[in-house]
Amino acid sequence: xxxxxxxxxxxxxxxxxxxxxxxxxxxxxxxxxxxxxxxxxxxxxxxxxxxxxxxxxxxxxxxxxxxxxxxxxxxxxxxxxxxxxxxxxxxxxxxxxxxxxxxxxxxxxxxxxxxxxxxxxxxxxxxxxxxxxxxxxxxxxxxxxxxxxxxxxxxxxxxxxxxxxxxxxxxxxxxxxxxxxxxxxxxxxxxxxxxxxxxxxxxxxxxxxxxxxxxxxxxxxxxxxxxxxxxxxxxxxxxxxxxxxxxxxxxxxxxxxxxxxxxxxxxxxxxxxxxxxxxxxxxxxxxxxxxxxxxxxxxxxxxxxxxxxxxxxxxxxxxxxxxxxxxxxxxxxxxxxxxxxxxx
Amino acid sequence: xxxxxxxxxxxxxxxxxxxxxxxxxxxxxxxxxxxxxxxxxxxxxxxxxxxxxxxxxxxxxxxxxxxxxxxxxxxxxxxxxxxxxxxxxxxxxxxxxxxxxxxxxxxxxxxxxxxxxxxxxxxxxxxxxxxxxxxxxxxxxxxxxxxxxxxxxxxxxxxxxxxxxxxxxxxxxxxxxxxxxxxxxxxxxxxxxxxxxxxxxxxxxxxxxxxxxxxxxxxxxxxxxxxxxxxxxxxxxxxxxxxxxxxxxxxxxxxxxxxxxxxxxxxxxxxxxxxxxxxxxxxxxxxxxxxxxxxxxxxxx
Numbered sequence: 001x002x003x004x005x006x007x008x009x010x011x012x013x014x015x016x017x018x019x020x021x022x023x024x025x026x027x028x029x030x031x032x033x034x035x036x037x038x039x040x041x042x043x044x045x046x047x048x049x050x051x052x053x054x055x056x057x058x059x060x061x062x063x064x065x066x067x068x069x070x071x072x073x074x075x076x077x078x079x080x081x082x083x084x085x086x087x088x089x090x091x092x093x094x095x096x097x098x099x100x101x102x103x104x105x106x107x108x109x110x111x112x113x114x115x116x117x118x119x120x121x122x123x124x125x126x127x128x129x130x131x132x133x134x135x136x137x138x139x140x141x142x143x144x145x146x147x148x149x150x151x152x153x154x155x156x157x158x159x160x161x162x163x164x165x166x167x168x169x170x171x172x173x174x175x176x177x178x179x180x181x182x183x184x185x186x187x188x189x190x191x192x193x194x195x196x197x198x199x200x201x202x203x204x205x206x207x208x209x210x211x212x213x214x215x216x217x218x219x220x221x222x223x224x225x226x227x228x229x230x231x232x233x234x235x236x237x238x239x240x241x242x243x244x245x246x247x248x249x250x251x252x253x254x255x256x257x258x259x260x261x262x263x264x265x266x267x268x269x270x271x272x273x274x275x276x277x278x279x280x281x282x283x284x285x286x287x288x289x290x291x292x293x294x295x296x297x298x299x300x301x302x303x304x305x306x307x308x309x310x311x312x313x314x315x316x317x318x319x320x321x322x323x324x325x326x327x328x329x330x331x332x333x334x335x336x337x338x339x340x341x342x343x344x
Numbered sequence: 345x346x347x348x349x350x351x352x353x354x355x356x357x358x359x360x361x362x363x364x365x366x367x368x369x370x371x372x373x374x375x376x377x378x379x380x381x382x383x384x385x386x387x388x389x390x391x392x393x394x395x396x397x398x399x400x401x402x403x404x405x406x407x408x409x410x411x412x413x414x415x416x417x418x419x420x421x422x423x424x425x426x427x428x429x430x431x432x433x434x435x436x437x438x439x440x441x442x443x444x445x446x447x448x449x450x451x452x453x454x455x456x457x458x459x460x461x462x463x464x465x466x467x468x469x470x471x472x473x474x475x476x477x478x479x480x481x482x483x484x485x486x487x488x489x490x491x492x493x494x495x496x497x498x499x500x501x502x503x504x505x506x507x508x509x510x511x512x513x514x515x516x517x518x519x520x521x522x523x524x525x526x527x528x529x530x531x532x533x534x535x536x537x538x539x540x541x542x543x544x545x546x547x548x549x550x551x552x553x554x555x556x557x558x559x560x561x562x563x564x565x566x567x568x569x570x571x572x573x574x575x576x577x578x579x580x581x582x583x584x585x586x587x588x589x590x591x592x593x594x595x596x597x598x599x600x601x602x603x604x605x606x607x608x609x610x611x612x613x614x615x616x617x618x619x620x621x622x623x624x625x626x627x628x629x630x631x632x633x634x635x636x637x638x639x640x641x642x643x644x645x
Binding site for chain 2: 025029036143144148151153157162167280291306307317321322325329
């Protein structure tokens with residue numbers, strides 16, 4: 001008990017330092033989005049009032065947006081708004097950006113979750129297999145596969161997938177989340193279409209949604225599979241070179257028991273953090289894949305806003321992505337601390 | 345066979361008698377290790393081909409890359425047009441050949457910007473430590489907390505679409521990993537005995553950094569830069585695909601895929617071939633990076 005107390009103080013200090021680091025990073029993040037937003041060549045006033053507005057209306061809106069204030073005042077207002085979860089209004093629709101993002105995010109979460117399940121489910125066994133075959137044919141094949149997965153432009157892969165599996169073979173649904181005539185049939189409760197349609201008992205919609213989801217999810221999953229299998233392989237190799245593995249082999253355990261029962265058991269924690277990071281990286285692929293598949297999610301919202309020059313929406317999206325990324329990194333860190341006794 | 349091996353061992357085992365000799369021996373050993381790996385060789389060959397294609401583009405292409413020929417629009421691959429033609433009748437094979445110049449231009453410029461910048465920030469941050477280190481590392485933290493494509497999108501949004509703006513945006517997002525790496529390397533060297541010895545001889549700080557620390561960081565930075573090149577190509581293609589990178593009629597591979605997308609179902613060749621080009625080049629850089637890491641990283645031995 002006695003020596004547990006200073007330990008706890010240490011922990012508290014470490015947590016405090018960590019929190020301070022995060023706070024500074026977040027502040028830097030929104031300073032960056034603020035600065036990017038200010039140098040944007042698109043005139044935010046013009047996109048609201050239109051090109052035909054007279055000077056008076058222009059100046060009125062200019063003042064309304066607070067653009068006449070000195071830059072540091074604008075910055076304080078910006079930070080203050082963000083603290084109240086106000087990302088401003090989208091110039092096109094006039095809706096609050098925070099609400100619009102909350103509406104499109106579930107579609108991306110649904111896609112991303114499916115993709116990470118596929119990526120993890122294939123990536124880990126492939127990585128373990130490659131490590132067990134080190135230097136042999138199987139290892140080479142898995143390594144080239146994973147490097148190819150890294151190297152393929154994901155939007156091109158998506159288009160090729162659509163061409164082959166939708167247009168030529170007709171195995172899967174095409175663009176969008178469901179077939180057109182099912183659109184809007186199910187009341188969105190969670191925003192996750194599969195869950196909503198299952199809860200409403202609309203199995204036709206469920207099937208249509210699944211057939212639309214499977215292809216983009218596989219393609220997004222391929223990308224994280226490449227990453228996960230590569231990391232799994234190198235983690236496994238580090239374990240397999242240790243002495244306890246030799247002991248286990250000498251003991252007469254089957255190679256399968258050695259691989260999965262001993263080596264794999266020791267890399268679970270590292271893998272958890274890798275999967276959390278892969279989930280974050282998927283947001284990047286989602287921006288491109290959602291454009292290809294007309295998937296009404298976060299990525300499509302971002303690109304549409306970008307092409308329309310909707311500054312508030314774009315910066316809101318960028319900020320959200322940054323925050324999701326930081327959160328996932330934190331979760332990965334925390335998982336490591338919780339599950340790995342060596343870090344205590 | 346065994347005799348030649350023995351000979352080469354005794355030759356390399358002998359102490360080099362000059363700095364030049366040592367460098368040459370080192371280079372020879374690295375080259376031998378690179379040549380031994382078929383995957384790396386594949387990468388090298390493709391990258392060399394890319395460079396040659398870019399140099400000799402005018403002789404290799406059959407048609408002008410930007411001249412329209414509407415009577416020959418959307419023709420399937422044939423003897424005249426190896427990869428078919430696009431919606432304006434431009435030869436896709438020729439456009440891909442010319443596109444290699446755009447790709448190399450992007451890769452070269454971005455690397456030339458981020459290599460020195462990342463190295464300088466990392467080495468300074470790692471060597472001095474303290475407040476300098478804290479400030480630099482907080483800045484890299486901010487940049488690293490975004491997926492690179494999303495941050496590049498934000499910068500292009502600020503600068504406006506276009507090839508040069510895309511290059512600036514990619515460079516802005518790609519330097520932090522280099523800086524992190526150089527910093528980590530520097531921190532392991534900072535307190536090394538040989539640095540102390542150099543200090544005792546009275547060398548100035550800039551001299552220590554430039555002559556004794558930077559060269560030690562170079563090999564890992566070069567490996568990282570090579571890996572980065574694949575990422576740069578993909579990000580540039582992604583920006584081109586979203587219509588934010590190179591603008592038509594520049595034959596950029598990502599933009600070619602984007603414009604072919606509308607006709608994808610009837611004209612698969614407008615999308616398939618540029619994508620394959622991107623994939624091959626990016627895979628080649630990845631293989632090259634993999635091989636270089638195995639060959640240059642002494643910890644792998």
